Amino acid sequence: MDEGKCVFAAARHGDRERLRKLLIYHSVYDKNDRGNTPLHEAAGAGMIGCVREILSMAAASGVFTEYVNTRATNGQTAVFMAADMGHLNVVKVLLTAGANINIKDKSGLTPLLAAVSNYKPAMAKALIKCGAEVHLTDASRQSCLHLASAKGLSELVSMLLYFGSLDLRNKKQKTAIYLAAENGHQECVEILANAGANVDIQAKDCSTPLMAATKAQSERCVEVLLKHGADPNVVCSILWPQLAIHAAAKLENVNILKRLAAVTTPELRSTAGQVSPVYEALENPEMLEALLAEGFSPEAQPCGDVYEVDSPLALALSCMSHDQELHYGDSMHILMRAGARLTEECWQMCLPDPTVLELLLEQRCEDKGKGPGASGLLSGVELEALRSAAVQCAEEAGSWLPALLESGLDPNALLVPDFLENVTGDTLTYLLEMVDWSTLAWPLRDVLQQRHKMKTWTPPAHLESVPPLFHLCRLRLRAHLGPDVLMRSDAVTQLPVPPLLHDHLLFADITAPGDT
Template sequence: MMMDFTECHGDTVSGVASAARSGCRRRLRRLIRGGHSLDCRDNRGWVALHEAAAAGSAGCVQEVLSAAGAGGSPRGCRAYVNSLTHEGESACYLAAQRGHLAVVRLLLKAHSNINQPTNDSSCPLYAAVDGGHQEVVELLVGEGAEVNRTHTPSCWTCLHQAVFKGHSDIVRILVNVCHLEALDDHNISPLFVAAQYGKQECLEILINAGANVNIQAADLATPLLIASQEGHQACVDLLLDHGADPNKDCSNDWPQFPIHAAAEFGHIGVLRRLIAVTDRVCDRDDNMVSPLYVAIHSHQSKCVELLLREGYSPNAQDCTRSLGLSSPLSFALCHSSIQPYSESVRLLVAAGVRLAEETWVHALATDKTDLLELILEHRLIPRPDTLTSHCSVSHHPGKTVLTLQELRELICVALSQVRLAACWLPLLLKAGLEPSLLLQPHMLEHADTDALNYLLQFVNWSTLSAPLKQILFQRKVEKTWEPFPDFDSIPRLSNICRLKLRAVLGPDRLMRTSAVQQLPVPSLLHSFLQFRDVPEASLSHPPASPLLAQIRVFFDTHQHRHVL
């Protein structure tokens, strides 16, 4: 025998409930008078009153209530009006959720429980707030609905929800009756919610009502920090204009300010506003972290550029203890695994960043010359007769000169990367490096033929010291070096002349300016005087390991060579 289970489905309800759902008051009245029950439930636990309330049919609600009060419900009208569905929803909740003002009013008159919670801790007021039903909210608040209860697993109040949904008219109602500093399970207040989700009008209402603009969540984040992180410019401006503190520490891990959040997420407008009001101690103090670090970490080159332009130092504090980062440039170089260098590296070098030993390793311990070319584009190698910690060069405005320490570290790293000299040697000599600085035993012992011949073209090899000549002689005997034919004789007068000219004008001026073109010599000699006839060395054995691996090997095995 076949059994019919259709009565178990939600759409198969009693005739009374069906009439209530459709809003047909006349048919509903006829069924009630015909003795049909008001208590018949569907599989959701809904009775006729739930259907009528959800449908917003005030007439049908009135019919059901009248019948219940006259004995249509065996439990009586007060009990019936508070009947709950399987989800714990009352008729008042269903009507408030859908904004049926007239129905809510009828149900309240029939003694519906205004604060009846659902199974998920909601209530009629919270449902009306969530739906943005202002008139229903006004009615419920006026009738004494409890306004400060929490209604979600995260402990949000009605005010939290109104702000989150951006229902500013409802927020205006609630700020007069709700606790402004109500906190959820993460200590987040309604004002914090407004800042987080960019609800500017709600934020202004809360501020004017006296809400705390510097309140901190459980993780110490402030409304200003979260608005800066999310890029809500208008909210940031509003908070700052009303006393939000841009210098409040907002993290348990390291000193984080709103400016860090703006830099990390690339919000240029917000960052510009915060630069103007943030204490520069975050850029200098050893216990702080420059926003440059977070901008570099997030590859926000526009933020890096803005910070540098506004005076933030490219040589920010050493954050090895707090973040394991020694400098912004070191951090940027470690983040340049895809390209030879990132845009942040270019900006830092252009800003005159201090070049540490690690920087030279990145530039020289590879067959890629992009980084070295970038450095030489913005930095000048000092002349031998001006080797001081700081010196100025008038014929290259906008460029800074390598300090003595930077030059020492450059030579030190170069001598440790002799096997790659074919890559970096031509660039350094053309940029004005004094070649005698490289005439060290280690260089002459380990440089390959092309690199060594290239270097010797820039010096008077006949005047080398006896120990260096001995190294060259031994390599020639062992056939590990094949010298140019000229090296067996006294240097030509023409070569000695151009070496003298290079010494007088200065390597940088000779190689990188038009000074040669101003000399009273035939133009055919210009290329010769600038050593352009010297064939560049080529790398015979490219490095097999990636740059970062080479760098690790360098620091594990490096022995500092005393130079200069």
């Protein structure tokens, strides 16, 4: 091995005798390819004997203190390396020799900051007692208290409280209590809160310690912060009025969600201008059910500015349709069971998508029940919303109208001029086959005549005459039972008529648009 390299090896391995002989021919100022002197190597390895030997050899130099504080390529001094590796006895020797305990390396760390970063609280305490400056910060403007709180070093945090600066902020404007909450260190949060740390102080992104603890899903930190007066109604986003409960709704800790629901402002539940956490909970059915159980409305308030929809149900249907996120179906079911109404926007989301429409109708039929006395498929408000959406989606009605009628929608509900003007010819025929076409009001007859005249629809010959008796009979039966009962129950099979008439009574002889 090259004798120059042997000097560094001897220092690193603690071979004091060999080091003494080699230093007769080589300088203690020599550096290896990492910029380390023999003192760096000995200090980092904790070889106190070699450290003393090197210091003795360097003492004859007129720049002894400068040598002790020589920086390696990474900016670290010998005392830094010794502290970083936990060699306290070496640190004390170097400090006696004039080492600067507060010199930073190229990453902005002092020996004290490095000790805390590397989970060496005992070394950190010793360095503080040796005069290390606790308020120096790293490149991210994080002090020793910041790092100790983030690491959960509660004993060190308690010690650092005597030096003040509880609410010192790092580059992201986060304080020690924020970092403790963000990492789920309940004991550190408790210590800092008891010492008077600001529990509502906001980071650069407006997030609070309570929001941070919520995102960390730390029940204990959330409880400590609330106990010390943290305000759950502080807006934690510059983009929209997001509170801690909104973050909880997207995560998986039901206990935190319930705890925040109990203290969050009541206006959040339905007041205009507020945002219900029900929207955020759609990704997690368990959290959605928990919110509804806590009294939040399944309809909530319209939030077009934030979610671009008018209800949580519309958002769930949008995700199912546009993003093919069918797992939102569970949330759709929960909302509908809880009484969420189908708005015009809901229909606009699902009518163009047969899969989503099928799931929606299946759930609605299940919710409404079966048999005589069951409630209608749609409420009056929902029916009006459907008519409005149907007009806008009229050209594609052939793909969604059969599903609605087969689920029990009264076809007469869609006999409005605007709809009849825009549906395709085969869809128009299909709809008329389901009603008594001889009793259509004059405005509707005018639409049919105009379409016939413009050759956008050619009526079958039988539609020009009075409906046959068998058709009028089944219409009467449907009117008596209700279309939703007739089309979605086993009521027909219980009628005292020949089995061959069952399909006829269910309008199975009428061809749906696109069928052959």
